[in-house]
Amino acid sequence: MRHADREVKEILQIVEILNRSNVLRIAINDQYFPYIIPIHFSYFINENFSIIFYMHSSSIGKKIELISKNNHIGFETDIFYRFANQESTIPCQWSTIYESVIGDGYVEIITDEKEKKFGLDSIMRRFGKGKAFEPFLNTALQKVVILKLIVENISGKRHIQ
Helix, strand or coil: CCCHHHEECCHHHHHHHHHHCCCEEEEEEECCEEEEEEECEEEEECCCCCEEEEEEECCCCHHHHHHHHCCEEEEEEEEEEEEECCCCCCCCCCEEEEEEEEEEEEEEEECCHHHHHHHHHHHHHHHHCCCCCCCCCHHHHHHCEEEEEEEEEEEEEEECC
16 A cells, blocks of 8 residues: 555444445456446444445346356445645645545355345444334345345555544
8 A cells, every 4th residue: 555654454443434434336347347336335243353244236137147147346435525735736736535445355145034134124224323114025025135245355544634
C-alpha cells in the first residue's frame, strides 16, 4: 500500500467503516471483464473474528448466473466525505477525505430456510433502524435468494483530516 499511514488493519476499525457504509460493490468474474454491481448488505463477525456478509438477490439474472459458475468475488465499499485542498491551483495537491474497505472471498447461495431467514432478517434490522417487521411470507422467502459472502481477505483505508 502506497500510503501505509492510511491503512486500517484492526477488525473493529474496519467494522466501524462498514457500519457507516450502505452499499457493498461486488465484482464477479465474467470471462474477460469483471461484472460489478452495488448491493445492500448486512454482516456479522463469527467466532474466529472473520466477517461474513449477507446480501439479497433475485433468483434469476446475470449475478446469480455468474456466481453459479465461479463463486469467488471481490468487494468494495467506501464513504466519500469531501475533497481537500480544492483551493489550491497546484496540480495534484487536491486530495480526498474518505474511508474504504476492500477484500475478497467466496459466495454461497443459501438454501437452508433458517439461515435464509437469518440473513434476510439481519438486512432488515440493519436498514430498518429498530422498526418492527411482520414475519416473512413463505412466498417471499421462496422467491428471494440470500447470498452469504465468506471473507478471505479484508483491509481498510482512510484519509481523514
